[in-house]
Amino acid sequence: MTENNEDKNTEELTDGQEQIIDMVAKLFAPLNMEVTNMNEQPKQTIDEEYMKNKKVDGPTLQIRTMSDGGTGLMHLQGYGKVTINREYGFAAKYKMPHDVGMYLAALKPKFQSFATDSVAYVRNVTVEKYDDGYQLVIAGSNTADMIEGIDNIFKFNFSNQWRLNMHFQLCNELIDFVEQNNAYIQCEGKRPTQGVETSEE
Numbered sequence: 001m002t003e004n005n006e007d008k009n010t011e012e013l014t015d016g017q018e019q020i021i022d023m024v025a026k027l028f029a030p031l032n033m034e035v036t037n038m039n040e041q042p043k044q045t046i047d048e049e050y051m052k053n054k055k056v057d058g059p060t061l062q063i064r065t066m067s068d069g070g071t072g073l074m075h076l077q078g079y080g081k082v083t084i085n086r087e088y089g090f091a092a093k094y095k096m097p098h099d100v101g102m103y104l105a106a107l108k109p110k111f112q113s114f115a116t117d118s119v120a121y122v123r124n125v126t127v128e129k130y131d132d133g134y135q136l137v138i139a140g141s142n143t144a145d146m147i148e149g150i151d152n153i154f155k156f157n158f159s160n161q162w163r164l165n166m167h168f169q170l171c172n173e174l175i176d177f178v179e180q181n182n183a184y185i186q187c188e189g190k191r192p193t194q195g196v197e198t199s200e201e
Contacts, residue, residue: 044087044115054079054112059089059183062121063138065109069093071101076174077114077121080181088114090177094170100138100162103154106146127166127174127184130191134166134175134184163192 044050051057056079064075078090085091091114104122111121124139139161142154156162166175178184 046088053117054114059178059181060123061125061127061178061183062111062114062123063104063125064113064120065107065122066105066120067093067101071098071105072096074101074104076125078174078177078181078183079114080177080183082177082180084173084177084180086115089181090173091115092173096164097162099154100164103140103162104138106154108145108147110145127178128187128191129178129184130187130189132190133168134171134178135191136164136166136174138162138164158192165191 059078059080061076061078064077067073067075069075072095073093074096075093076091077086077088078084080089083089107122107124109120109122111123112119113121124144126137126139128135128137140154140156141160168175
C-alpha cells in the first residue's frame with residue numbers, strides 16, 4: 001500500500017511539473033519571439049530603389065562617424081555586386097587610432113547605413129593598393145562639415161588625410177571585397193610610410 005501511494009504521489013508531482021512548465025512556456029513564448037526578431041536585421045531588397053535611397057551607382061565604401069565602440073573602433077561598410085559577408089556587400093569593425101576616431105565623430109553624417117535607414121556614415125574613405133600591400137586612406141579637412149561646437153584643429157599623419165596600413169590576415173574580408181568589386185585605387189611602388197600607423201585591423 002505504501003509503495004503504491006508513493007508511486008501515485010510521484011506521478012502526480014511529475015504531471016504537475018509538466019503542467020507548470022507548459023504554462024510558463026506558453027506565457028513567455030511571445031516575449032522570446034520578440035527578442036529573437038530584435039536581434040535580426042531587416043531583409044534588404046537590393047534593387048534600383050535601394051540604390052537610389054542609398055545614393056550608390058557602383059561599388060562604394062563608407063565609414064560610420066560614431067561607432068558604438070567609441071572613438072577607438074571604426075565601422076566600415078561596402079556596397080558592391082560581389083558580396084562578402086552581407087547581402088549588400090561587406091561590413092566589419094576594426095580598431096583605429098583615437099585621433100582618427102575623434103575626427104570621424106566630429107563630422108556630420110551624410111549617408112544612410114546600407115543595412116538600415118539610419119543616417120550615420122560619411123564616404124571619405126578609400127583603399128589604395130601598392131606593391132607591398134594595402135592602405136586605408138581617410139580623407140580629412142579642418143574645414144569639413146562638422147557638428148556644432150567642434151573647435152578642434154585635427155592633425156593628420158599625411159596632408160589632409162590619415163593612412164593606415166592594412167593587416168593582410170585581419171583585413172582579409174575588406175581586401176576580398178575591394179578586390180572582387182574593383183573598389184581600390186592601384187598605386188605604384190611601396191606604401192607611403194611617413195607618419196603611418198599600422199592599424200590593428
